[in-house]
Structures are given as C-alpha cells and as structure tokens.
Amino acid sequence: MRVPASLRPEDMAALPLSEAKTLPACAYADPAFHAFERQHVFAASWQLLARAGQLDKTGDHVVAECAGRPVILVRGNDGMLRGFFNVCKHRAGPLALTDGNARQLQCKYHGWSYTLEGQLRAVHEMQEAKDFDIACIHLDPISTGVWQGLIFAAVQQPPVPLENLLAGITERFAPIELGQMEFHSQVAYDLECNWKVYVDNYLEGYHLPHVHPGLNRLLDYRSYSTHTAEWYSWQHSPLDGSPGPYAAGEAHYYFVFPNLMLNILPGRLQINRVLPVSQRQCRVLFDYYYADIESAAVRKMIEEDLRFSDEVQKEDIGICERVQQGLESGSYTAGRLSPRREAGVHHFQELVRRRYRQVVSGK
Ligand code: FES
Ligand SMILES: [Fe+2]
Secondary structure (H helix, E strand, O other), X not given: OOOOOOOOHHHHOOOOOOOOEOOOXXXXXXXXXXXXXXXXXXXXXXXXXXXXXXHOOOOEEEEEEEOOEEEEXXXXXXXXXXXXXXXXXXXXXXXOOOOEEOOOEEOOOOOOEEOOOOEEEEOOOOOOOOOOOHHHOEOXXXXXXXXXXXXXXXXXXXXXXXXXXXXXXHHHHOOOOHHHOEEEEEEEEEEOOOHHHHHHHHOOOOOHHHHOHHHHHHEOHHHOEEEEOOOEEEEEEEEOOOOOOOOOEEEEEEEEOOOEEEEEEOOEEEEEEEEEEEOOEEEEEEEEEEOOOOOHHHHHHHHHHHHHHHHHHHHHHHHHHHHHHHHOOOOOOOOEOOOOOOXXXXXXXXXXXXXXXXXXXXX
C-alpha cells in the first residue's frame, strides 16, 4: 500500500518543534488515510486489548479487534497466554463470538475445532478431501505481551518489544502499581472526527482555559509541563485538591503511540483508547480503575469522578468535531505549533510522519 496521493513529500519532512507545522489537513480529511494508517500505523503497534484478570484460567478467552482485525486471546493448557486471528482456516468463520471459557475453540460456522494452542484437532465430513492434513493447519498467531496487569497484542511484529515501548513509565509513577488497581467500569464515546484530532487534542493543555473552564480551576495551568520519550509523552500538573473530586497530589497523563492514554491521579487510573472507525469517525473507550471501589465514601467520590470526567469529555468532543469540520473545509492546509504548549502534539505527529516516511522508503 502506497502513501495516499494527497500527501506531498514536504508534508513528511521532520522539523524541530520551533519550525514545525502540523500534519496537513489531508491526513485528517482524505478517506485514503483510513486504510493506509490501519495498515502502517496500527497493524504493527501494540494495542491494549484486555486485563489480565479476564484471562486467569485455562480456556479463558477474550474476543477483540486489533488494528481493525478480529482477534482472540486465549489462556492455554500450558498456562501460556496466546493470541490468534479469530479466523478459521476453513472459510474464515469466527472461533468465538463473545468472551468466555472453553476447553477448545470451535468455529461457529461449520464446527471445526482447534486446541487452545491454535492447532486444528477435529473436522467432520472431510474424508474425501485429498492431501488434507489437519496437523498442518494452525490458527495464525499474533504477538502478545503483559504490562502492569494489562494485556497488549499486535497483528504484525511491532518495531519494539512491549517493555521497551513503555520503559520508564512504571518507575516514574512508583509506588503506584497499576496492576493493583481495581477495574470499575467502561464508558464508550463515538466521535465524528478523525482519530488523530482526538489524540492531538489530548496532547496539549493549551486549550484548557478555553474549552474546560471547570478542569482548568483544578489544574495549575502555569506549571503544566510536557515531556517526551521515544514512543510516549507525558503531561504533568499539580492538583490543588479542591474543589472537585480529586485529592491533592499530581496528575500524570501518559500518551503511548499511537492511541493509548494512561491518566494517573491519586487513587485513580483512567485508560483511554482511541479507535479509528472511518476517516472521520473514532470511538474512544474510557476504562475507570480505582485503588478502592468498595467503601461508601469512595463510591461517592467515584460517582463524582465519572460525572466530571463525562463533562470534560463532552467539552473535548464538541471542539474535536468542530476541528474536523475545519480540517475538511478546504480553507486549512497546516498550521504552526506553540513550542511552549504543543510539544506533545509535535512529538505524536513526528511519529506519524516517521511512519509515512518509512512507507515511502520501503522500510
Ligand atoms: S469456517 Fe470454520 S468450520 Fe467452516
Ligand atoms: Fe481537553
């Protein structure tokens, strides 16, 4: 797959932040980028798909989409976690339709069955098929990895091991251990904008005073800072602890390329995943975790947190959808970035550009 024709070579050049322009409008508005980025940005990137607690026991499985492909994660008889395309080798039927536990993976179309390790083990009415050897038929595997109780997968070999992708994050927020946090709930939002509009917006606090007056009162805008590592960036702000749902302390907002966000606040973890749906639509999943989800006092705090987070998200959705319309208007090609406030946007867009360049150079 080649780079979409609307992308000019000069749009892909790497520039330092003080000279950089944003990605060109075509990268958000041209439908050719949807399939292109699915293949070249998402297929070989680690995608968060599940929590370790969902795959504790032999036979536990989770069905998911990874870079737009149907996949299944399975705990095998040997205790190993594996991932496969959820695609039967007979005529591409699904091995499972929902999460669950099973002794084998039986295709939902014509009933061929596979071991939990992905080996075809039983078929029926295939006696007359010549040179048909079930021992040679195996589900296509995908890469999997576990970090802090979170399960990741990739449908193509990612350029870096999962530990390298996330290196340094755990140490920085110690002694908090994300794996110890309890999952509370998931909320999904459907947005009428390209996935990169949402990511760009997440990566800067520049819009805070204008789009989120409520949140801005809780965060100290002046000491809001952005840092970058190779594959991720993080924003950091002290919280004053009042008023609102958050205790005093610090807020850390990690963005892991290409579409994962870890929002770490005192006693609370919120994970966002931005999933492209079409060129101008994305779905954002919010997973809420807390250090404690039981006590009555905490339940009230959680309720308030969910309400406030929903309010902030709706403010972001409103602006992101208007930005998408602006990008499609024909009146915008690319703009300049604030070196003080938009280092995270630049870092993300440089990683996107690097992928575009790698495709051009055939790497
Ligand atoms: S497609 Fe799986 S058994 Fe036919
Ligand atoms: Fe925002």
